[in-house]
Amino acid sequence: MNELFSLAANPAAWAALVTLVVMEVVLGVDNLIFISILSNKLPPEKRAKVRRLGIGLALVMRLVLLSTIAWIVGLTQPLFTAFGHAFSWRDLILIAGGLFLLWKATKEIHHTVDPVPSDDLLDKEGHGKKAPVIANVGSAIVQIVLLDLVFSIDSILTAVGMTDHLPIMVIAVLVAVGVMMLAADPLANFIAKNPTVVMLALGFLLMIGATLIADGFGFHVEKGYIYAAMAFSALVEGLNMLSRRKRVKASNK
Numbered sequence: 572m573n574e575l576f577s578l579a580a581n582p583a584a585w586a587a588l589v590t591l592v593v594m595e596v597v598l599g600v601d602n603l604i605f606i607s608i609l610s611n612k613l614p615p616e617k618r619a620k621v622r623r624l625g626i627g628l629a630l631v632m633r634l635v636l637l638s639t640i641a642w643i644v645g646l647t648q649p650l651f652t653a654f655g656h657a658f659s660w661r662d663l664i665l666i667a668g669g670l671f672l673l674w675k676a677t678k679e680i681h682h683t684v685d686p687v688p689s690d691d692l693l694d695k696e697g698h699g700k701k702a703p704v705i706a707n708v709g710s711a712i713v714q715i716v717l718l719d720l721v722f723s724i725d726s727i728l729t730a731v732g733m734t735d736h737l738p739i740m741v742i743a744v745l746v747a748v749g750v751m752m753l754a755a756d757p758l759a760n761f762i763a764k765n766p767t768v769v770m771l772a773l774g775f776l777l778m779i780g781a782t783l784i785a786d787g788f789g790f791h792v793e794k795g796y797i798y799a800a801m802a803f804s805a806l807v808e809g810l811n812m813l814s815r816r817k818r819v820k821a822s823n824k
Contacts, residue, residue, distance in 0.1 A: 588739050591730055595747030597798055598729060601779050602629055602722040603751050604772050605672070607759035608679065609711050617708055622755045625715040630748040632716075632723040637740055643727055656789040661724065666787035668721030672780030675714070676773045683770060721783070771808050775801050 606625045610618045636643055646664070649657035656662075726747075730740045762768050778800070782792050 587736070588743060591739060591743040592746045594729055595726060595743045596750050597794070598722065598726050599629075599747050599751045600798070600801075601775075602626075602718065603755060603758060604775055605675075605718050606715055606755065607762050608769070608772055608776070609714060611759055611763045613708060613711055618759065619756055621708060621711055621715075622759060623752065624712065625719065626748060626751050626755055628712075628716055629719045629723060629751070630744070632719050633726060633744045633748070634741070636723055636727045637730075637737065637744065640727075640731060640737070643724065644731060646724065647728070654788070658787075661728065662787040662789070664721055664724055664787075665783045668718065669780040669783030669785075669787065671717060671721075672776050672783065676776035676780060680770070680773050680777075683766075683773070725783075765812065767808060767811070771804060774804070 603626075606622055610622045610625070613621055646660040649659055650663075651658055726744070727740075730743060762772055778797065782794075782797055785792055
């Protein structure tokens with residue numbers, strides 16, 4: 572308790588908290604985009620529940636990892652050397668997560684752009700029908716948990732590198748996950764209603780996956796550049812959406 576009071580009276584601790592909250596919120600965007608895209612493929616009545624469950628699992632995973640900081644830090648210790656790079660458990664987890672993201676995003680892009688219905692998407696008369704949503708909620712939860720683990724480890728290692736105070740890390744994680752919980756439904760609904768945004772979000776996942784793999788192989792890419800590119804792309808797409816809406820309004824007059 573004395574430690575909490577001393578931190579509350581320390582301006583440097585408040586600055587570290589604000590900085591870490593911002594970083595955790597930004598890092599949570601990756602996790603939230605994936606959860607939004609995956610949950611939108613579920614039946615409508617199950618989407619919000621799965622999103623809340625996925626974000627709740629992300630919170631639990633982050634808090635559990637914070638309670639084992641010594642083990643988390645140990646994940647950065649080299650296991651073996653290959654291609655001139657010393658690989659650690661963290662590197663292997665990032666590479667596996669990146670490969671999974673690349674596979675998942677590529678699969679979703681293929682389903683989005685392929686206009687030819689496959690045999691299992693034909694009705695009895697041979698006509699195309701709407702692609703089925705994911706019926707197995709358990710499959711969606713497993714995929715969300717796998718990515719939660721990757722993003723949680725990355726998030727906690729970032730927090731450990733920015734401050735030594737566990738209470739600051741816990742508060743930052745709670746605030747960041749709270750923001751994710753509030754933004755989950757609006758973001759998912761926005762993505763679902765705008766097909767071009769879906770493609771943009773899948774492109775973000777491809778870029779994030781490639782970045783995770785590069786980081787795992789020792790080629791660190793500053794996340795500021797990645798999120799700046801994402802923000803710029805989102806701004807351009809926003810302008811395109813505004814332009815399309817104005818053209819539709821003009822044509823209806």
